[in-house]
Amino acid sequence: MQLQRWLRGQSLRKLGRIYIPVKTGLVGTMSQHWYLVVVHVQDRTIKCSDSLAGPARSEFMSRVRAFLEEAQDNDGASPEGPVDSRPWVVQETAVYDGRSLVTPQQTNGVDCAFFTLAAAEFTSRGLPLLYSQAHMG
Numbered sequence: 001m002q003l004q005r006w007l008r009g010q011s012l013r014k015l016g017r018i019y020i021p022v023k024t025g026l027v028g029t030m031s032q033h034w035y036l037v038v039v040h041v042q043d044r045t046i047k048c049s050d051s052l053a054g055p056a057r058s059e060f061m062s063r064v065r066a067f068l069e070e071a072q073d074n075d076g077a078s079p080e081g082p083v084d085s086r087p088w089v090v091q092e093t094a095v096y097d098g099r100s101l102v103t104p105q106q107t108n109g110v111d112c113a114f115f116t117l118a119a120a121e122f123t124s125r126g127l128p129l130l131y132s133q134a135h136m137g
Contacts, residue, residue, distance in 0.1 A: 017039060
């Protein structure tokens, strides 16, 4: 996985969040799609923000979890203290949480990259994902 070279020489415990923009589908076809995976290191959660809320992203999310577990194992004992042994919790795309919209949904087949960038920006600022197709202009 490409993430391994990004962490080379760094302790996973020193990171707050890891943002992973993911592109699926075949290059040059209309079946391409972007979504965002955010790893919240301190909370030990892996969250997916997908503006199409289509098929489950469980295979990729499982690969991210496996990478994090391996990175944690490689951290070993360090001055930061013992390794956190809590399990990583994967949260697939949630469109509604029972009360409100969690992941804004696109209404066309072409704005997924813009939704992915908006999700990264809002998440990095600690803001709820309060944007819509109308904001994509």
